[in-house]
Amino acid sequence: xxxxxxxxxxxxxxxxxxxxxxxxxxxxxxxxxxxxxxxxxxxxxxxxxxxxxxxxxxxxxxxxxxxxxxxxxxxxxxxxxxxxxxxxxxxxxxxxxx
Ligand SMILES: [Zn+2]
Numbered sequence: 001x002x003x004x005x006x007x008x009x010x011x012x013x014x015x016x017x018x019x020x021x022x023x024x025x026x027x028x029x030x031x032x033x034x035x036x037x038x039x040x041x042x043x044x045x046x047x048x049x050x051x052x053x054x055x056x057x058x059x060x061x062x063x064x065x066x067x068x069x070x071x072x073x074x075x076x077x078x079x080x081x082x083x084x085x086x087x088x089x090x091x092x093x094x095x096x097x098x
Contacts, residue, residue: 004023052070053088070083
């Protein structure tokens with residue numbers, strides 16, 4: 001890399017791919033096709049319910065807000081989930097079908 005001029009590093013005289021090949025041709029570098037990048041999150045209410053399904057009624061009660069709800073925020077996409085405590089946790093009647 002010491003043989004590279006600063007300007008060559010940022011192009012556009014030498015394309016990044018050419019520079020790579022020029023510097024590391026002995027390693028037979030490969031450049032993969034560009035992939036489109038898009039924002040996405042796989043969180044969902046079902047997943048929140050699933051992660052809460054290990055907790056007992058007591059635990060769920062501790063998580064219940066003064067407004068009587070169990071809330072969860074996705075730390076990745078910021079989605080906010082607001083659930084009825086009666087419907088979450090391992091002992092929730094609606095989870096166990098009764
Ligand atoms: Zn999310």
